[in-house]
Amino acid sequence: MILPVIAGLISAAPALIGLFDNGDDSTVSKVAKLASGIARGVTGTDDDGNALAALQADPELLLEYQRQTAQRAISLYQEETKRLLAVNETIRAEAASADPYVRRMRPTMGYALIFSWTMTMAAVVYVIVTDPAAASTVIIALADLSIMWSVALSVLGLYVYKRSEDKKPTTDAENGLSVLGRMAGKLMAR
Template structure:
């Protein structure tokens, strides 16, 4: 996406915009980067960087955008092939893994929250450590709910197409 943006607006304008943004960040690295971009902008203005060099940089950016687009296209083709294979499969599980996964996550979530509520009600003094332990499960839930979210969104898109 960034190479496509660069290809559309060009390098000099982007340097100006990014430099101005970085200059407002209270961080020495951001300030150094902003100063470097200002120096490059001055070099472009003075003519130290020729228009041919700028055009070459823009062409390079456009080429990078084309490469990124081709990669994204191949990724989408692969996902599309996978989903078509799922839909065409005679195996019920392959066709229904998304809803099955959704029900499994929902059941696990209900059981976990029920067990936590039960444990906190029975042992209120242990509530802080129980909640801390629950926080430690966040990465696991993040992955499971992320996969579920992608599945739901993708299935919704599939239904719209059919």
């Protein structure tokens, strides 16, 4: 019962529909909570079903709900635009830096970790093959290093993931449209 009610609340506010573009479940959850909170605030009810019924029954409440959701959607788009500008400035600063280490820090860390991991595993294999009696000691020592390796590999994973995400082109971005420009385009297309 709750899913159709939330879908009804979201469909009553066209400004919120554009927030679903990325297909991320956490975004869907955030937009659903946003729609629910605004609807409850506008109607003065504590139940999504009652809020939807009140919005459907009173056109003035529906207009107020749509106005508030549009304002919130605009503020969300503005926040996202600021975040993207900060990321863009950081990447441009890294790329424009005269210091080669700043430009190549991510690959340097990746290569260093790969080299360290390879040397560690080669040493473990060598000791186990040449001195099988020491295998248990080596495996215990390797287990003690697991926290260090998990942190280092997590950082490397974030570098790779974020760098890949930063390089993803979007059609709107390639066309020079800002987040607000995309939102206006979606609203005008309706």
